[in-house]
Amino acid sequence: MRGVSYLSPNLLWLYRAVGDYLGRRLGCSVDVVQGADDPLTDSELVGDRWDLLFLCGLPLMRYAQRVPHQLRPLVAPVMGQARYGGQPVYFSDVVVRRDRPLHTWDDLAQTVFCYNDRGSHSGYSRMGYELHQRALDWGFFKQKLESGSHLRSLDAILTGQADCAAIDSTVLDQALRDDPVLSQKIRIITSLGPSPMPSIAIAQRLGQDMMQTWQAALLQPDATLQQQLAQAGIQRFAAVDYGTYEPVLAMYEGSKGVGGEV
Numbered sequence: 001m002r003g004v005s006y007l008s009p010n011l012l013w014l015y016r017a018v019g020d021y022l023g024r025r026l027g028c029s030v031d032v033v034q035g036a037d038d039p040l041t042d043s044e045l046v047g048d049r050w051d052l053l054f055l056c057g058l059p060l061m062r063y064a065q066r067v068p069h070q071l072r073p074l075v076a077p078v079m080g081q082a083r084y085g086g087q088p089v090y091f092s093d094v095v096v097r098r099d100r101p102l103h104t105w106d107d108l109a110q111t112v113f114c115y116n117d118r119g120s121h122s123g124y125s126r127m128g129y130e131l132h133q134r135a136l137d138w139g140f141f142k143q144k145l146e147s148g149s150h151l152r153s154l155d156a157i158l159t160g161q162a163d164c165a166a167i168d169s170t171v172l173d174q175a176l177r178d179d180p181v182l183s184q185k186i187r188i189i190t191s192l193g194p195s196p197m198p199s200i201a202i203a204q205r206l207g208q209d210m211m212q213t214w215q216a217a218l219l220q221p222d223a224t225l226q227q228q229l230a231q232a233g234i235q236r237f238a239a240v241d242y243g244t245y246e247p248v249l250a251m252y253e254g255s256k257g258v259g260g261e262v
Contacts, residue, residue, distance in 0.1 A: 003032035003052035006039045006059065007198055008150050008171040010178065014232045015054045018200065018218070021225040022052065025217045038119050039063060052214075053201045057245035058121035058252055060199055064242060073199035073244065074215040075237035079170060080230075088238040089194035091169040092126045097157050098187045102164065105134075105190055113141040114153040114162030121248050122168040123150060126192050128255030137258050151175065158185060166192060173233055195251075196244050200237070215239060 001023075005015040012034050019030035030052060039045055039059040048070055060073060076088035084090070096102040102111070116123035131140060138144065145162050147153040153165035154175060169191065176182050200218065202211050218237045221229065229236070 001030045001051040004035045004050045005054040006035040007054050009034050010174050017228040051203050056198045057196050057248040061245050061249040071201045072204050073201045073240045075218045076197035076199050076240045077234045078236050078238050080233050080235040088197040090197050091191040091193035092122045092166040093169045093172050093188045094190045095167050095186050096164045108164055110142040111163035112143045114145045114147050114156045114165040116150050123166050125252045125255040127166045128258045129251040130192050131258050132254050
């Protein structure tokens, strides 16, 4: 079976571990690769050639608007840190370089905002929704810079190409585990959210029995996967459905009303 992750590559090892675990349970091979394209434009997804998918709530919901019955979200991770409250949620952490005189939201006025891509909830539309809630527009920033990924946005801040970025908190958590010195180089000035965690989804063509089997397996992982989840700061998986991600779609619709493009 074929799996794809449209999420940050610094956790690809975990998504492959999930694929290996499902393969053990199913008695088959489940190979997970890093997606090279935006899910909304990926010809492999349009052709319904992926069986297992790791993707954010926003592209999941936007794709479901186009093709309502192709995918089904099964579970989402529950992170172990106290800030996540034992729920399948995450935050968009607004990050700056520690040596910059940026400490509050107002300090971000007329700075360079870096984002991973415009299809991202955590990195882009959640910031747009925040601007909308504050009766602001994108003109609040001097410039917007697209990096291509959360990790590249972090690098742009560290190298001085950008002043701030909204980073998926779970990606940032993993980056800090990978490089503890990073905590001395950046500062989180505010956290937007919470938002529902990215999902693990399945192709509906595999059938109801398979969907129930995969969901049950993920809700009760074996000892090997439990250890791997713990390494990624994940406490457990929680069952999700399309209703879980309706707030993400609502925030996206709100963010579309933000003008002042630069």
